[in-house]
Amino acid sequence: MEVKLRKTLFVGTILYTFLILYFLFFAFNRIEHQTSEYGYTFMLIPEGVPLRFPNLYDLSFSWIYSFGNIAAFIPFGILIPLLYRTRFVKFISVFVLVILVLETLQALTYLGSFDVADVMSNTLGATIGFCAYKVGFSSKISWKKIITSGLTVVVLLIGIMGISEMIDYAIEKREGPIQALHDVKEVTGSMPLTENLPSLTVAGKGIEPKMNVYSSEGELSKKYTYILGNKKDVLFYSYYGIPDKGEVEIIVDGQKIAQLNAQLNDQYYQEAEGLVDRHFEKINEITIIVSGNAKLWDVGFSEMKHWWE
Numbered sequence: 001m002e003v004k005l006r007k008t009l010f011v012g013t014i015l016y017t018f019l020i021l022y023f024l025f026f027a028f029n030r031i032e033h034q035t036s037e038y039g040y041t042f043m044l045i046p047e048g049v050p051l052r053f054p055n056l057y058d059l060s061f062s063w064i065y066s067f068g069n070i071a072a073f074i075p076f077g078i079l080i081p082l083l084y085r086t087r088f089v090k091f092i093s094v095f096v097l098v099i100l101v102l103e104t105l106q107a108l109t110y111l112g113s114f115d116v117a118d119v120m121s122n123t124l125g126a127t128i129g130f131c132a133y134k135v136g137f138s139s140k141i142s143w144k145k146i147i148t149s150g151l152t153v154v155v156l157l158i159g160i161m162g163i164s165e166m167i168d169y170a171i172e173k174r175e176g177p178i179q180a181l182h183d184v185k186e187v188t189g190s191m192p193l194t195e196n197l198p199s200l201t202v203a204g205k206g207i208e209p210k211m212n213v214y215s216s217e218g219e220l221s222k223k224y225t226y227i228l229g230n231k232k233d234v235l236f237y238s239y240y241g242i243p244d245k246g247e248v249e250i251i252v253d254g255q256k257i258a259q260l261n262a263q264l265n266d267q268y269y270q271e272a273e274g275l276v277d278r279h280f281e282k283i284n285e286i287t288i289i290v291s292g293n294a295k296l297w298d299v300g301f302s303e304m305k306h307w308w309e
Helices: 003-025 061-071 074-083 088-108 116-136 143-171
Strands: 186-189 200-202 205-207 213-215 221-242 246-252 255-261 263-265 268-270 272-292 295-305
Touching (some): 003 088, 061 116, 061 143, 074 088, 074 116, 088 116, 116 143, 213 221, 213 272, 221 246, 255 272
Antiparallel strands (some): 221 295, 246 255
């Protein structure tokens, strides 16, 4: 390599390194948000896959950030081997060590966090760059090789997105079918209507319940209690309608999560209706108390599970 070209590449590499360091330590208002209130942040388990295919109709900042975490480090995989002839194992070992030091400094200075997902993404970028270097820059450079090198980068990026999609599909939890709440094995207290379900009129709309109907059935109030057995990642659903005097209370493991009633407005009750839709990391017991003219219907739950569960 000519001395003049080598000097140019060296200066360009230094300037690009400073640019990356700026983004790592100073961009995105890092200094303004610098705080030691929550201590050092070390994220040692990746929270997601490196890079999925983008939604072209709604390109999110998180996708751009993830793409940048890979793409920004591709030049290092080209420039460093051009300046210092080195084998891949040595190059990537030193690169990972440097990234680990930088991530640690981010955490210790409260200008960011140590995130192993960033280390993985940065390393993928450097690896793609090294592959591009091998294709187009390791021997005599030509326009044909440069174009081939660029296509290599594109293909590898698409490959990473494809593999990420497959990994995400394999490990992501998905919502299972909705089960009627009254179908759980352990039940105490009253039982809802589950057969010959009546039609309901709520806010002038006709409702045809499909699973169950909960009401006080002419009594002051009725209590329904179910033991789910410490189920994890549970989604709870229930429709409700309260035309006038009436109330619904939903209690999960001793904690009241909903208290629903019609609102008194100018001496008239404003009918309350809607959907209760809540996620619980863990749930053992759920109690529903219905009083007055309040009604719930299609009360059920589903579980978030991996495909193999």
